Every structure is written in structure tokens, then in C-alpha cells.
Amino acid sequence: MRTAVLPLSTPAARKGARTREVILATAVNLASRVGLEGLSIGTLADELRLSKSGLFAHFRSKEHLQYEVLSTARTLFIALVVAPALKAPRGEPRVRALFDRWLDWSQADFMPGGCLFVTASIEFDDRPGALRDFLVDGQREWLATLARAARVATEEGHFRDDLDPDQFAHEMYGAGLAYYHATRLLRDPKAPLRARQSLENLVALARA
Amino acid sequence: MRTAVLPLSTPAARKGARTREVILATAVNLASRVGLEGLSIGTLADELRLSKSGLFAHFRSKEHLQYEVLSTARTLFIALVVAPALKAPRGEPRVRALFDRWLDWSQADFMPGGCLFVTASIEFDDRPGALRDFLVDGQREWLATLARAARVATEEGHFRDDLDPDQFAHEMYGAGLAYYHATRLLRDPKAPLRARQSLENLVALARA
Numbered sequence: 001m002r003t004a005v006l007p008l009s010t011p012a013a014r015k016g017a018r019t020r021e022v023i024l025a026t027a028v029n030l031a032s033r034v035g036l037e038g039l040s041i042g043t044l045a046d047e048l049r050l051s052k053s054g055l056f057a058h059f060r061s062k063e064h065l066q067y068e069v070l071s072t073a074r075t076l077f078i079a080l081v082v083a084p085a086l087k088a089p090r091g092e093p094r095v096r097a098l099f100d101r102w103l104d105w106s107q108a109d110f111m112p113g114g115c116l117f118v119t120a121s122i123e124f125d126d127r128p129g130a131l132r133d134f135l136v137d138g139q140r141e142w143l144a145t146l147a148r149a150a151r152v153a154t155e156e157g158h159f160r161d162d163l164d165p166d167q168f169a170h171e172m173y174g175a176g177l178a179y180y181h182a183t184r185l186l187r188d189p190k191a192p193l194r195a196r197q198s199l200e201n202l203v204a205l206a207r208a
Numbered sequence: 209m210r211t212a213v214l215p216l217s218t219p220a221a222r223k224g225a226r227t228r229e230v231i232l233a234t235a236v237n238l239a240s241r242v243g244l245e246g247l248s249i250g251t252l253a254d255e256l257r258l259s260k261s262g263l264f265a266h267f268r269s270k271e272h273l274q275y276e277v278l279s280t281a282r283t284l285f286i287a288l289v290v291a292p293a294l295k296a297p298r299g300e301p302r303v304r305a306l307f308d309r310w311l312d313w314s315q316a317d318f319m320p321g322g323c324l325f326v327t328a329s330i331e332f333d334d335r336p337g338a339l340r341d342f343l344v345d346g347q348r349e350w351l352a353t354l355a356r357a358a359r360v361a362t363e364e365g366h367f368r369d370d371l372d373p374d375q376f377a378h379e380m381y382g383a384g385l386a387y388y389h390a391t392r393l394l395r396d397p398k399a400p401l402r403a404r405q406s407l408e409n410l411v412a413l414a415r416a
Contacts, residue, residue: 033334114330121393122326122327126322136394139394164405170390170406174383174384174385175379177386178381186347190374194375194378198379205409205412
């Protein structure tokens with residue numbers, strides 16, 4: 001879940017890194033349910049049945065913990081959504097792979113209360129600071145990834161030459177949010193079909 | 209803001225209703241900033257510089273207050289978005305009016321922290337109860353309003369006969385959420401242009 005565990009030299013250091021992984025995985029799960037603002041060293045200690053002082057040694061402050069949790073979620077997002085989708089063939093197949101894996105991400109077991117980024121977007125849209133900056137940076141990077149995939153689809157001759165890749169990314173983002181809303185709030189059984197059709201319509205408009 | 213103020217018979221009753229309006233308008237503003245869960249009789253009393261006991265007499269419990277606030281927001285939404293848009297000519301103009309007023313709603317001065325329904329959607333998607341039911345009912349009604357407008361556009365010959373109005377409503381909802389995300393979190397100056405283009409693309413695909 002976290003990178004760079006292997007290069008640690010001593011068994012104690014490896015055990016420490018492993019403990020941190022378990023703590024952060026639990027924190028991602030908890031934050032998905034209670035929000036990033038509902039997450040604190042105290043609530044996490046209760047969830048893990050660990051002492052608060054032990055967790056303080058790991059994270060020092062609530063804000064530091066929140067930051068580590070967002071950072072873990074971003075690492076997971078890249079590992080589970082972006083990296084595998086970028087292995088799909090260039091062009092339209094890669095655009096579809098990004099969308100499919102994104103939909104799966106929003107229903108992931110390790111985030112039982114829904115996507116951490118959507119929740120944090122609402123919590124932090126009005127709060128300047130390091131957390132907001134990190135979140136915005138991640139969301140812009142995701143939109144840029146979608147736009148790049150659309151641009152590559154134009155290069156491959158799948159999408160038309162005059163397609164605005166940023167507009168395409170914006171609309172694909174909307175299709176993802178509509179799916180999220182239809183599954184999480186409305187519990188609409190047709191949500192997967194609707195999302196699928198939204199992508200077909202976007203692709204139809206984009207095609208050469 | 210609240211309905212049925214006029215029929216109250218005594219000056220004291222009218223004054224009471226007027227006080228309630230002011231309190232609820234302040235509560236909508238506050239909930240927009242701190243979330244519906246952050247709203248309590250205590251935080252609202254601080255905001256209004258009123259006594260907590262006076263507010264308890266009005267609302268009895270936090271949940272009751274939250275419900276009244278959501279209900280006030282729904283009344284406002286119908287008055288400011290739905291009712292005026294339904295005065296636009298049947299067909300495509302009405303679809304456009306609904307979209308335009310919805311975008312304006314999400315930037316309304318009286319909700320400085322953003323749309324109460326979006327915030328509440330994230331807060332209550334996992335919490336069964338009266339608040340969630342009321343919220344879901346309102347969101348379904350809004351999707352049904354958009355679908356009805358699309359169906360009327362087909363009847364008028366503006367949209368094609370085989371258009372799926374519920375799919376159209378779902379995609380229009382996504383365009384609204386993408387706009388919200390682009391303005392609130394990303395502060396993207398191109399957000400209005402992107403939203404406008406999203407609607408043009410939706411309408412182009414829907415046209416007869």
C-alpha cells in the first residue's frame with residue numbers, strides 16, 4: 001500500500017513500516033465512513049484498539065494524519081486506477097479503461113463509505129491549506145490524465161482532430177460524478193447502465 | 209421564504225412566523241458553510257446571538273432543525289429554479305432554462321459554502337433516516353423534472369423520438385455536478401464555459 005518498504009535495512013524498521021501500512025489502511029476505511037474531518041487520532045485509536053499516545057508518535061497531529069490518509073488514497077488510486085488503465089492500448093481502449101477502473105474505485109471494499117476524494121472535496125472546498133492544496137493537485141492531475149488519454153485517442157485517429165481534450169475530460173468527470181451520486185445516494189440499480197451509456201455518448205461525440 | 213405566512217391571524221403569530229423565517233435563512237447559510245451535521249441548535253444560537261433555550265422552543269432537536277433547513281432549501285430551490293424555468297417555452301428552451309437556473313443556484317449568495325443538497329448528499333448517503341429519505345425524495349424529484357422537460361422537448365419535435373429522457377436527465381445531472389466541482393474545488397475560471405459546452409453537446413445528441 002505504501003511504497004519503499006523493501007529498502008528498509010533492519011527487521012525492526014520493516015516491522016515499523018508494516019504497522020504504519022495497517023494503520024493507514026484502517027484510517028482510509030474509517031475516513032471513508034466518517035469523513036476526513038471526522039477522522040482524528042482519538043477515533044482511529046478506538047478503531048484500532050491502540051493507545052492514543054502510540055498513534056501520536058506515528059502522526060503527531062490530526063492534520064498530519066489527514067494528510068497521510070489522503071496521500072495513501074492517492075497512492076492507491078494511481079496503483080489501482082491509473083497505472084493498470086495506462087497499460088490498455090493507446091486511444092479509445094485506454095479512455096474506456098480509465099473510466100471503467102474509476103467506476104470500480106468508487107465502489108471499492110476498502111472505502112465502505114464511498115470515495116475519499118469526493119468526500120474530502122466537499123469538506124475542504126472552502127478551507128485553504130495544505131490538505132486542500134494536495135486534494136486539488138490530485139484532482140487536477142486526474143483531469144489531466146483523462147485529457148491526455150483523449151489527446152492520444154486523437155493522435156491514434158480514434159477521436160476527431162478538433163476535439164477539445166480538456167472539455168472531454170470535464171464531461172467524463174461529470175459522468176463519473178453522476179454515477180457516484182446515482183449509486184451512493186439514490187441506490188439506483190440502473191446506475192451502471194446509465195454510466196455505460198454516458199460513456200458511449202461521450203465517445204460517439206468524440207469519434208473521428 | 210416560508211410559505212403560508214399571510215393567513216396567520218394575529219400580529220403576534222405573524223411576528224413569530226417572521227422570526228422563524230429569519231432563523232431558517234441564517235440556518236441555511238450556516239449549514240452551507242459547516243455542513244448539515246455541523247449545524248446544531250448551539251452553533252445556530254451563537255450565529256444568531258440568541259439563547260439556546262429560545263431556539264429549542266422553535267426546533268426541539270438537532271434533527272428537527274436539520275429537517276427544517278433541508279425543507280427550507282427545497283422550498284427555495286422550487287421557487288428560484290424550478291418554477292421560473294417552467295415558465296420558459298415548452299421544449300428545448302425549458303431544458304436550457306432549468307440548467308441555467310440550476311448553475312446559478314449552486315453559486316447563490318445565501319449558500320456561501322455551496323449547495324446544501326450536494327453537501328448533505330455526501331453527509332447522509334450512508335445514514336438511513338428521515339433526513340436521508342427527504343433528501344433522496346428531493347433529488348429524485350429534480351431528476352424527474354429534468355426528464356419531464358426532455359420528454360416535452362420530444363413532444364415538441366425538438367428532441368428525437370427515441371431519446372431516453374431518464375438517461376438525458378442523468379447526463380444533465382452529471383454536467384451540473386462537474387460544474388459544481390470545477391467552481392467550488394478547482395476554482396477553474398473556465399467552469400462556466402465548460403458547463404455551457406457540456407449542455408450544447410447534450411442537446412446536440414438529443415436533437416431530432
